[in-house]
Amino acid sequence: MVNIAGHHHISMITKNIKVNNEFYQTILGLRRVKVSVNQDDPSMYHLFYGDLIGSPGTGLTFFEMPLVGRTHRGTNAITQIGLLVSSYESLVYWKKRFTQLGVKHGEITTYAEMEALHFEDPDGLRLVLLNHNGKPIPQHWTEWNHSNVPSEHRILGMGNVEITVQSLENLSSMLQNIFDYTLVSKSSHQAILQSVKGQVFGGIVIVQQDGPKERPGRGSVHHLALRVEDKEQLRFWEKRIKDFGYKIMNLTDRYYFESLYFKEKNGIIFELATDGPGFTVDTPIEELGKKLDLPPFLEPKRAEIEAKLGPIE
Structure with missing residues (x-):
């Protein structure tokens, strides 16, 4: 059986790339691993942060969408992103750091059966640090040693992602029936599922909520990408998704990975993305994120694209 190995990445909307860049690099201590553009609209920056x-x-x-308005929160949206840290002491460290740096945050609490610290980025994107409690992480996650956050408190990677929908049953059954997610817990208004049983790096928290649908804006999530090993597995999932009656929105080569997009019945967009070739396909590790990288089909338009993009730093 082919399995979903966890989350691949998650994509959001920001109003100001300079503010975004400062927050995720300087405050959260993540590495900016790729500066590129939206391949479907090259006038728009696309920044990637990670390990x-x-x-x-x-x-x-x-x-980056400079003219975007605010998000009108509601249902049928990806509503919170979990980020893993190593210990309860890390949550204490981050609470103090957020207070000192003026980051909007709550108290240390519990979320999805884990110790947690909720916070927001400058666009109002909702995130939550989750205590992974020293448990093993995927072997391929690789620490960046130039972070300004102490090694023992650094963000490890993605954990539970929260999706709020009008029909919990539609989303839950789709994840279980198509992708073989394991149902960990379920109540009348919430369910927790995992792509790898017992591992939160592929976890999805579904919250059922009636009312108006979210109107996206700055700080909203566009889609969640699920991890697949290679293009052969991507073709397997393409057929399986179609066999269950869903339409493929797009199947494309993003150069750094191959992608498939589809929309489930509540309107949530999922991407399936391959592990490779990865961001080092055109850039040495030590140079990642330092300049504008373009896929080969956009390279002939570099001068035109660069003329439309403002400075990030």
Whole structure:
């Protein structure tokens, strides 16, 4: 049986790339591993943050939309991103750090059966640090040693991702029937599922909520990408998704990985993305994130693209 190995990356909307860049590098201590553009609209920056090489499962990516308005929160949306840290002491460290740096945050609490610290980025994107309690992480996650956060407190990678929907049953059954997710717990209004049983780096928390649908804006999540090993597995999932009656929105080669997009019945967009070739396909490890990288099909338009992009630093 082919399995979903966890999350691959998650993609959001930011209003100001300079503010975003400062927050995720300087405050959260992540590495900027790729500066590129939206391949479907090259006038728009696309930034990737993660570990040393932006390993699958560590990637937070952002599209810059300077004219975007605020998010009108509601249902049928990806509503919170979990990030793993090693210990309860790490939560204490981050609470103090957020207080000192003026980051909006709550108290240390519990979320999805884990000790947690909720916070928001400058766009109002909701995130939560989760105590992984020293448990093993995927072997391919690679620490970046130039972070300004002490090694023992650094963000490891993605954990539970929260999705709020009108029909919990539709999303839950889709994840179980198509992708063989394990149902960990379920109540009348919430369910927790895992792509790898017992591992939160592929966890999805589904919250059932009626009412108006979210109207996306700055700080909203566009899609969640699930991790697949290679293009052969991607073709397997393409057929399986179609066999269950879902339409493929797009199947494309993003150069750094191959991608498939589809929308489930509540309107949530999922991407399936391959592990490789990865961000080092065109850039040495030590140079990742330092310049604008373009896929080969956009390289002939580099001068035109660069003229439309403002400075990040």
